[in-house]
Amino acid sequence: MGGAVEKRLKDKSIELPQPAVPAANYVPYVVSGNLAFIAGQIPFWNGELNYVGKVGQEFSIEEGQAAARMCGLNVVAQVRAACGGDLDRVVRCVKVGGFVAAGPEFTDQPKVMNGASDLFVEVFGDAGKHARFAVAAPSLPLGVAVEVDAVFEIK
Amino acid sequence: MAGLIDAKLAQLRITLPEPMAPVASYIPYRIAGNLAWISGQGPVENGAMMCVGLVGSVVGLEAAIAAARLTGLNLLSQLRVALDGDLDRVSRVVKLGGFVQCTPDFIDHPKVINGASDLMVEIFGEAGKHARFAVGAPSLPMNTSVEIDGIFEIR
Numbered sequence: 001m002g003g004a005v006e007k008r009l010k011d012k013s014i015e016l017p018q019p020a021v022p023a024a025n026y027v028p029y030v031v032s033g034n035l036a037f038i039a040g041q042i043p044f045w046n047g048e049l050n051y052v053g054k055v056g057q058e059f060s061i062e063e064g065q066a067a068a069r070m071c072g073l074n075v076v077a078q079v080r081a082a083c084g085g086d087l088d089r090v091v092r093c094v095k096v097g098g099f100v101a102a103g104p105e106f107t108d109q110p111k112v113m114n115g116a117s118d119l120f121v122e123v124f125g126d127a128g129k130h131a132r133f134a135v136a137a138p139s140l141p142l143g144v145a146v147e148v149d150a151v152f153e154i155k
Numbered sequence: 156m157a158g159l160i161d162a163k164l165a166q167l168r169i170t171l172p173e174p175m176a177p178v179a180s181y182i183p184y185r186i187a188g189n190l191a192w193i194s195g196q197g198p199v200e201n202g203a204m205m206c207v208g209l210v211g212s213v214v215g216l217e218a219a220i221a222a223a224r225l226t227g228l229n230l231l232s233q234l235r236v237a238l239d240g241d242l243d244r245v246s247r248v249v250k251l252g253g254f255v256q257c258t259p260d261f262i263d264h265p266k267v268i269n270g271a272s273d274l275m276v277e278i279f280g281e282a283g284k285h286a287r288f289a290v291g292a293p294s295l296p297m298n299t300s301v302e303i304d305g306i307f308e309i310r
Contacts, residue, residue, distance in 0.1 A: 024265035025272045026287045030249045032308040033189060037250045040288030054259070097252075099290045103259070139291040143262045149288045 005087035005123065012122060017070075019077040020044040023141060029082040031154070035094070036082040040149040041074035042141060043067045051145040056106040059145050064100060064108075068115030071148035075116070076123055079152050091153040093120045096132040099147040101140045109134040116148045160242035163278055171232040172225070175199045178296065184237040190249065191237045191307045196229035197299035198222035207298040211261035214300045219255065222301045223270030230271070230305045231278070238309060247308040248275045248285040254292040254302045264289040271303050 009016070022028055022039060030037045043051040055064035076087070083089040098113035100106070113134035120128035130150075140147050164171065177183055177194060184193045198206045198221075206222035208214050214222075230251075231242065238244045253268035255261070268289035275283035295302050 024269050024289070025276065026251070027284045028286065030247065030284075030286045032247060032249050032306075035190075037286040037306070039286035040290070097288065099288070101291070104293065136293075137291040138259045138293045139257055139261045139264075141262060141264045141289055147288060147290055149286070 003086055003088040005090065008123060014073070014123065016073055016077040016080065017044065018046045019081050020074055028078045031082055034091070034153055034155065036079060036152045036154050038075050038078045038082070038150045038152065040147045041071045041078065042144040042147050043070040044074060045070060049142060049144065052143045053145055054101045054103065055112055055145050056102050061108050061111050064112035064145055065115030067144070067146040068098065068113055068148060069119050071146050072116035072119040075148055075150045083154055089154045090124055090127060091155050092127040093124060093130040093150060094153050095151040096120070096130050097149045098132060098134040099137045099140060100134065101138070101145050102136045106136055109136055112146065158241055158243040160245065160278060167277065169228065171228055171235060172200050174232045174236050175202070175229060183233045186237060186309070189309055191234060191309050193230050193233045193237070193305045193307065195302045195304040196226050196233065197297065197302055198225040199229055200225060204297055204299050206300045208256070208300055209258055210255050210267060210300050211258035216263060216266060219267045219300055220270040223253065223267050223303065224274050226301050226303045227271030227274040230303060234307055244309045245279060245307055246282060246310045248279055248283045248305070249308050250306040251275070251285055251287040252304045253287060253289040254295060255289065256293070256295045256300050257291045261291060264291055267301065268303070
């Protein structure tokens with residue numbers, strides 16, 4: 001794979017995980033027209049689940065950011081699969097949805113989700129800038145701390 | 156209307172509920188290009204919310220799965236209106252966003268939202284497979300146990 005984005009990944013020593021297999025009866029992405037809808041990703045790394053717990057309890061904000069970044073890496077891995085292996089087909093990251101497992105008193109969802117948002121800009125440059133929401137959830141699938149979904153425009 | 160999907164619904168002995176009017180200042184669906192965006196729906200039948208309360212405490216897993224299936228039927232009911240009664244115009248279920256009102260220790264969000272995901276595959280076959288997220292919420296409108304929104308590709 002010798003694309004510009006792949007070169008950036010290599011230069012920045014960013015490694016992508018194997019795209020995770022869905023935990024239930026759905027698919028990891030759907031391409032409709034020029035939009036790729038990526039299913040919610042949780043912090044798997046090559047099949048191993050990480051960051052089980054809540055931010056503000058078991059995990060610090062920094063650890064939450066690392067969990068969000070891992071979710072983001074899984075998103076990029078799914079985008080690569082959606083683009084037939086060619087990340088240079090990404091036109092822009094359109095929208096990111098971020099869910100942080102936390103107690104009702106927690107208010108730093110945006111800081112946590114920056115772990116994923118910053119990653120997308122690192123990987124795709126200006127094209128990685130996106131609209132997003134970052135909200136809390138009382139709990140998330142399998143007990144993970146962060147879940148991230150996304151919509152990408154591709155060519 | 157005697158379309159293929161209507162025939163499938165009849166074969167599965169499924170009757171779609173009456174489409175519910177929005178509870179606030181929004182509309183139940185919006186079509187943009189070849190995507191139909193359906194507002195968040197709940198498990199409503201004959202105008203009544205059929206499953207309320209926290210999953211993991213007052214609502215059991217099986218009841219929550221049934222609520223997700225009924226919520227899926229409400230999505231299709233709105234979609235049918237959006238498509239002037241012709242569900243054969245659906246070319247792909249693109250994305251479902253699933254919210255489960257649940258306790259902080261609940262981890263089976265994917266199983267719950269499968270109630271809707273399985274329904275989509277039952278009715279639309281391969282075209283029913285979609286990207287999705289399934290997350291927890293501390294509370295939901297009108298105390299519903301499940302809320303799901305959807306994006307469908309249409310022709």
